[in-house]
Every structure is written in structure tokens, then in C-alpha cells.
Amino acid sequence: MVSSSPNTLHTAYDSKIEGNVIVTRVDAAINWMRKNSLWPMPMGLACCAIELMATASSRFDISRFGMEVMRFSPRQADVLIVSGTVTYKMALAVKRVWDQMPEPKWCIAMGACASSGGMYRSYAVLQGIDKLIPVDVYISGCPPRPEALIEGLMKLQTKIESEHSTLDQKRSLIEEVV
């Protein structure tokens, strides 16, 4: 909105720019950028991965939320979607992928197996990926429908909105300096 008033009192500001300026906090701006461009790292381990693929495909299309850039390198990803049964043989590999992701990073446990081991109460299966890495969103279902995954990703967006992206960093910086 460019100001249409011909007689502007405060000539210190360029009126043409003034209407195009948005005032916000750095935190809010950064969070807004982060949540609308979540790059997922697919960790497809079982049948949940099929639903994950469907979610990324044209019918459900998570590019509507800015999440279509599936990265198969953990170094370029923001959110790890653990979709499927995590066996003990695979567990440390998942942890390694998580460790390679740069901060800030989030994790989604998709489906019953990734959340709690699901129906696999046995010697071979890790009873929930949260025993190894911190999980932000759990999605129920066996497997969850793509709509459920989208709901989970939107929940994650809501969570990112309320995070302190720079506030904590600033505080630690001040503590360091002082």
C-alpha cells in the first residue's frame, strides 16, 4: 500500500517505502521462513514409507505446504520422518542419519512402529525411535493415511511457530560476552 496522501507531514521517511515495510520480530520472521520450507529426510523402513510416498505425490501433494523437497542427504534436510519399523539392526543407522542433519532439525515418528514398536513386541524391534532420538510429533496409525501425515506436518509447523529461534542464542551470546 503506497500512501496516496499528497501532503505528508513527516518527510523524514520516503512515503513510497513506508507503506511496504512490515514490522516484526526476528524470531517470528525466521520461524515463518522455517515452517514454510521444511525439507524432509525420508527414513522409509516399512509400509509407512508407501504412505509417505503417496503424501509426496500429486494426489495429496505436500508441496502445498512447502515440504516437497525430499532430500536423500541428511545434510540438506530439516525434518526426519521415521516411517516404519525400526529394528535394532537399523537403529544406529537411523541415529547416524539424525546426527548428520544440521540444526535446527525436527523429527516425526510416523505410525505405530516408529512411535512405540507397534505390534512388534519382540527381540528384534526397537520399542519406539524416541529411545534414541528426540521426537517432535507422533502420528498414530498402522500405517497412517497421508492426511494424517499432513496433519502431523502441520502440527510441526505450529510447533515451529512458537519456538525461540534466535532468542535463546542471543541470551547465550550475552552470557558469553558478559
Added chain:
Amino acid sequence: MSVTADVTTLQSFFGEKVWETLEFRGEHTVRVELASLHALLKKCRDDLGYELILDISSIDHFGEDPRFEMVYEIATLDDSKHLRVKAKVAEDESVPSITDIWLGADWHEREVWDMMGIPFTGHPNMKRILMWEGYPFFPLRKDFPLAGRPSDMPDVAFTGVAPLEGGPFVTCAGGEDVARREPRAQVVK
């Protein structure tokens, strides 16, 4: 030749070493002593035309002696004949590998070693197939708990115990009726 004729041939050829032959609903089983197992399977392949190894599995008769039993499922390529061969194995015995007869036996025997802990002699690559090298247990043995046992190999893998209480597949053995044996069952009146 039919399977019945094959069983008769094996019986006359190996004599006392064939302990028992069984027929159940058209399925034929030959039980043989362990020392003659390899020779019997070789005869099946070379002279009787069983060109295919379908499966190798093992049974844990916990509390009995000998404890284990090997089960071989063999068939002809056109699937016209199907024979099952069984042999008992004691805990301190090892089984002769049949990879020299059927190459396909390789992974089956590795699985038997990995899950049941029955060792094989003459196998070209005798190592675990599903669990990692260094895992201390054999999970399909009867004395291994369903919930698992804790183990840890740094930088390779670890295992924990899965809680079974309240989980699926937990039943109370010896209950009077189905509803008591399966606490999660819905009783329809």
C-alpha cells in the same frame, strides 16, 4: 516314479539308518539318522530327481534328547514330487552342510545357524544372516524369552527387552475357555 516308490527305494538302500517313514495327507516324510543325512539327500538329488531345495528349517524340542531336529523340504523342478527329510541333532553335534548338493541351501543353513544355533560343517560362508556378528543369543530357541534379552555391541547394535504386558499376542495358557485364555477377546452374548 512316485514319492511312495522313492521312499521304498531309500528304505531299501539305507536300511536301518532310515528310522521312520510317514505319510500324512499325501505328504511324505523320511526320518534318517544324522550320519546318513548327507548321503540320503545326495541320493535324492542324483538318482531320484529332486532338483530343488525348497526350505531348510529346524525345530527345538526343548527338554528332549537329542534337542534339535533339522527339516529339509525337497521337490522336483516340475513340482510333481515333494519329500520331507528330518534328522535329529543333539546340542553338541554339528550338521553336514548340503551346499555341495544344492547351492540354494547356503542362506537357509545360515538362517538355521543364526536363529537356532545349530552349527554346520563344510559350509563356505558360515556366519549370521539376520542378526549381527557378535549377537550373543539364538532367538528362536525355546529358552529364549519372546520379549528378548538385553545386549550391547558398541557402534554396531544394541538390543533391549520389549514389555509384553498389555501387548498383542499375550494369552493366558491353561484358561478354561477362549475368553479366559485371550483376555483381549470380546465376548459376544
